[in-house]
Amino acid sequence: MAFELTEEFITNIKECINSVGKTSLILDLIGDLAEQDISALLYELDTEEAVELLNILTTEKKAHVISELDTDIRLKILKYYSPENIADLVEYIDSDDAVDIINELSIKTGEEIIAFIKNPVTADHIIDLLHYDEDCAGGLMAKELIKANLNWTIDRCIEEIRAQSKNVDKIFSIYVVDDNIRLLGILSLKKLLLADENSIVGDIYEPNIRSIESYKNGTEVAELMQKYDLETIPVVNVQGKLLGRITIDDVLDLITEQADLERQMMSGISNDAEEDDSVWLLSKSRLPWLIVGMLGGILGAQFIGLFENVITQVTAMAFFIPLITATGGNVGIQSSSMIVQSLARDSSDIGLRLDRFGKGFVVSVINGLAISTLVFLFNIVLKQEIHLSITVSIALFCVVLVSSFMGTITPLILYRFGVNPALASGPFITTANDLLGLGIYFSVAHLLFSF
Amino acid sequence: MAFELTEEFITNIKECINSVGKTSLILDLIGDLAEQDISALLYELDTEEAVELLNILTTEKKAHVISELDTDIRLKILKYYSPENIADLVEYIDSDDAVDIINELSIKTGEEIIAFIKNPVTADHIIDLLHYDEDCAGGLMAKELIKANLNWTIDRCIEEIRAQSKNVDKIFSIYVVDDNIRLLGILSLKKLLLADENSIVGDIYEPNIRSIESYKNGTEVAELMQKYDLETIPVVNVQGKLLGRITIDDVLDLITEQADLERQMMSGISNDAEEDDSVWLLSKSRLPWLIVGMLGGILGAQFIGLFENVITQVTAMAFFIPLITATGGNVGIQSSSMIVQSLARDSSDIGLRLDRFGKGFVVSVINGLAISTLVFLFNIVLKQEIHLSITVSIALFCVVLVSSFMGTITPLILYRFGVNPALASGPFITTANDLLGLGIYFSVAHLLFSF
Numbered sequence: 001m002a003f004e005l006t007e008e009f010i011t012n013i014k015e016c017i018n019s020v021g022k023t024s025l026i027l028d029l030i031g032d033l034a035e036q037d038i039s040a041l042l043y044e045l046d047t048e049e050a051v052e053l054l055n056i057l058t059t060e061k062k063a064h065v066i067s068e069l070d071t072d073i074r075l076k077i078l079k080y081y082s083p084e085n086i087a088d089l090v091e092y093i094d095s096d097d098a099v100d101i102i103n104e105l106s107i108k109t110g111e112e113i114i115a116f117i118k119n120p121v122t123a124d125h126i127i128d129l130l131h132y133d134e135d136c137a138g139g140l141m142a143k144e145l146i147k148a149n150l151n152w153t154i155d156r157c158i159e160e161i162r163a164q165s166k167n168v169d170k171i172f173s174i175y176v177v178d179d180n181i182r183l184l185g186i187l188s189l190k191k192l193l194l195a196d197e198n199s200i201v202g203d204i205y206e207p208n209i210r211s212i213e214s215y216k217n218g219t220e221v222a223e224l225m226q227k228y229d230l231e232t233i234p235v236v237n238v239q240g241k242l243l244g245r246i247t248i249d250d251v252l253d254l255i256t257e258q259a260d261l262e263r264q265m266m267s268g269i270s271n272d273a274e275e276d277d278s279v280w281l282l283s284k285s286r287l288p289w290l291i292v293g294m295l296g297g298i299l300g301a302q303f304i305g306l307f308e309n310v311i312t313q314v315t316a317m318a319f320f321i322p323l324i325t326a327t328g329g330n331v332g333i334q335s336s337s338m339i340v341q342s343l344a345r346d347s348s349d350i351g352l353r354l355d356r357f358g359k360g361f362v363v364s365v366i367n368g369l370a371i372s373t374l375v376f377l378f379n380i381v382l383k384q385e386i387h388l389s390i391t392v393s394i395a396l397f398c399v400v401l402v403s404s405f406m407g408t409i410t411p412l413i414l415y416r417f418g419v420n421p422a423l424a425s426g427p428f429i430t431t432a433n434d435l436l437g438l439g440i441y442f443s444v445a446h447l448l449f450s451f
Numbered sequence: 452m453a454f455e456l457t458e459e460f461i462t463n464i465k466e467c468i469n470s471v472g473k474t475s476l477i478l479d480l481i482g483d484l485a486e487q488d489i490s491a492l493l494y495e496l497d498t499e500e501a502v503e504l505l506n507i508l509t510t511e512k513k514a515h516v517i518s519e520l521d522t523d524i525r526l527k528i529l530k531y532y533s534p535e536n537i538a539d540l541v542e543y544i545d546s547d548d549a550v551d552i553i554n555e556l557s558i559k560t561g562e563e564i565i566a567f568i569k570n571p572v573t574a575d576h577i578i579d580l581l582h583y584d585e586d587c588a589g590g591l592m593a594k595e596l597i598k599a600n601l602n603w604t605i606d607r608c609i610e611e612i613r614a615q616s617k618n619v620d621k622i623f624s625i626y627v628v629d630d631n632i633r634l635l636g637i638l639s640l641k642k643l644l645l646a647d648e649n650s651i652v653g654d655i656y657e658p659n660i661r662s663i664e665s666y667k668n669g670t671e672v673a674e675l676m677q678k679y680d681l682e683t684i685p686v687v688n689v690q691g692k693l694l695g696r697i698t699i700d701d702v703l704d705l706i707t708e709q710a711d712l713e714r715q716m717m718s719g720i721s722n723d724a725e726e727d728d729s730v731w732l733l734s735k736s737r738l739p740w741l742i743v744g745m746l747g748g749i750l751g752a753q754f755i756g757l758f759e760n761v762i763t764q765v766t767a768m769a770f771f772i773p774l775i776t777a778t779g780g781n782v783g784i785q786s787s788s789m790i791v792q793s794l795a796r797d798s799s800d801i802g803l804r805l806d807r808f809g810k811g812f813v814v815s816v817i818n819g820l821a822i823s824t825l826v827f828l829f830n831i832v833l834k835q836e837i838h839l840s841i842t843v844s845i846a847l848f849c850v851v852l853v854s855s856f857m858g859t860i861t862p863l864i865l866y867r868f869g870v871n872p873a874l875a876s877g878p879f880i881t882t883a884n885d886l887l888g889l890g891i892y893f894s895v896a897h898l899l900f901s902f
Binding site for chain 2 (some may be wrong): 329
């Protein structure tokens with residue numbers, strides 16, 4: 001049942017846009033499409049074509065399509081619209097989406113747009129939401145919700161829904177408040193539908209309700225909604241006053257964005273790069289970490305250079321350099337990713353606890369012993385020189401221990417300093433561990449056998 | 452407003468469980484907690500303690516708490532319950548969760564449980580759902596939903612909700628069907644609430660509705676629900692008959708699980724390891740990829756050994772081994788992670804397209820040139836021998852190109868063969884690229900300067 005965007009369809013649309021008088025044909029083609037499908041189509045068009053296509057749509061549909069776009073393409077398209085035009089669009093979309101759009105534009109343009117908004121309620125909502133940081137509960141919420149006073153009758157409640165529901169796309173439930181708009185509980189539509197006509201809201205509402213304070217961050221919102229299977233959560237201020245609601249679709253987008261960000265950090269890609277970005281953007285997003293890795297490599301070369309005479313005497317020392325560095329990298333990434341996972345599941349679990357390190361230590365002793373014994377056996381079978389074989393295995397064991405410690409502590413420290421801990425599972429940890437590993441390898445060789 | 456599980460609280464509960472006659476005290480402590488909070492508490496108790504605590508709860512609450520647990524701890528606890536006990540529990544939870552529990556047990560136990568279920572509707576639902584593969588839409592859906600015939604009056608519809616709603620926790624909307632239970636559309640509770648009493652369902656329902664066939668896989672369900680911001684989606688068979696519905700909370704759990712799996716694959720951890728697993732389990736989940744990396748390292752050592760005389764002559768060749776292998780690893784992970792991201796966003800985008808490779812090629816030419824030029828300049832400044840400097844930079848350029856190609860093609864091939872492409876962003880690609888990089892490095896040295 002999902003619409004599929006084919007090459008044929010795109011070519012067809014492009015042709016229609018670029019000929020004169022095909023407006024009705026375009027409407028036939030895209031009239032039944034969901035706003036998400038039309039916005040996906042816009043990515044395949046030039047900006048001028050996209051604007052022409054948008055201008056065929058009704059203002060409401062246009063507003064929803066534009067609201068679905070990513071920032072970069074939306075900015076290009078909105079250049080063709082005056083603040084007054086944008087103000088017209090903004091009246092048709094939820095306040096949280098409207099604020100996202102306004103936040104992408106300059107402060108001046110944003111103020112002009114708000115000045116042009118005709119509905120004072122919409123303008124108030126937007127001005128209110130602009131105060132909140134994008135990443136906190138207040139920044140995620142929409143102001144559109146239906147609230148009912150504790151003392152209202154069922155009939156009044158239904159009348160109010162009739163009046164308010166024009167502004168609220170999806171109604172899951174009605175928030176019950178007192179005279180000071182303090183959140184008291186929730187009334188499900190189901191209960192309302194089945195209620196006795198003579199009862200009042202206070203008789204049938206559910207007082208046990210989870211809400212979240214506006215200053216809490218997005219991760220906390222996501223954890224709470226996921227844990228308790230909530231489709232929507234009301235946002236309150238510190239006095240418990242009802243401010244807005246967050247719906248699960250926004251949280252789902254947040255979770256996906258965070259997973260994308262984590263993946264990019266783990267693989268050394270900066271910015272929000274996507275495969276269909278320009279070649280320059282892609283190069284730029286990848287180069288910084290390649291340069292970090294390169295500097296690490298140059299440092300490593302300098303470091304090994306200090307042991308030139310060792311390699312001249314025991315050439316075979318050089319053979320095991322990749323084994324040492326690769327093992328350090330692998331162990332470091334494994335350890336840091338366990339921490340990143342724990343933090344992703346419960347962001348409050350940031351303790352530099354003894355049991356956490358103790359367990360990591362035992363695991364690395366076991367794995368270190370296993371790996372270094374195996375390597376030792378291989379070296380014996382492959383008739384490698386005995387002193388070198390001992391050096392390699394002891395160094396390997398130490399590398400596993402040290403890399404595991406580094407991999408555990410780095411994400412925790414980054415997190416404490418407000419940096420995304422996933423950064424510790426990428427080129428960062430491999431580069432650091434390469435150098436550490438080389439240091440351990442040559443030190444062990446020097447200490448044991450004065451290589 | 453979220454409950455926090457403190458050490459104090461856990462100690463307190465443990466003490467109560469282990470003394471006689473403190474049942475009412477325990478109920479005071481946990482009576483108001485959500486099932487998710489009680490299930491979180493169970494993780495902190497011994498199995499016997501957990502079972503004792505569960506037995507204090509009502510059957511309904513007990514059923515919901517057990518349904519929230521992870522497989523491993525649930526299996527331990529259910530050992531204390533007879534099939535008849537489990538059948539009692541199963542009647543209180545949604546059919547999809549009931550099937551998840553039964554699927555974890557042996558086939559024999561499962562059949563016994565079903566035989567003990569008293570409500571024939573529940574038993575039918577479960578037997579029906581057992582047919583579906585866990586990972587497809589049919590395996591994700593619950594049978595509990597409210598349906599209304601096209602020709603029903605509003606009153607009949609409300610009566611039916613009253614009758615059916617005992618079995619359905621959360622009602623978002625009513626599915627409208629014809630006499631053959633074929634899905635025709637949807638009726639929101641809002642519309643029903645605001646409807647004229649004399650109208651029939653057919654007058655007010657919304658015929659444009661997204662549904663998904665039962666055989667579609669979980670990723671497709673997640674993509675569809677996320678794209679169109681759906682809180683719930685009806686599942687139909689190929690004839691369009693309404694079978695069940697999937698709610699967003701199940702999809703959210705699926706997305707989180709997939710993100711965890713991807714993270715583990717990217718970091719070389721097999722099984723579903725968590726920080727609080729036992730030391731043995733953690734070792735076992737990490738060792739396989741460490742051994743793969745180790746075998747790569749041993750192979751690398753053998754390979755470099757072939758060029759022993761080169762290193763004897765030009766010791767400095769060894770200095771740059773970490774630079775070569777690290778760059779290959781970094782580029783490979785960057786490229787594969789771009790593909791994994793594209794696949795995560797649109798699982799149908801698996802083309803071995805020329806433009807995909809062409810773009811990757813241009814990006815790697817740019818980055819390869821940048822990196823190798825920088826390294827060359829460094830080597831000049833650091834007074835490295837000129838022939839070696841040329842060798843390193845040319846090899847580095849080739850390594851970037853080859854690693855980028857390998858990183859692009861590997862996840863696509865894995866995906867084609869039904870393997871999770873994230874596997875290509877982990878130790879797999881770094882190990883392969885280490886060997887490839889060494890091969891390129893020594894070949895370039897040999898070809899250019901007969902090193």
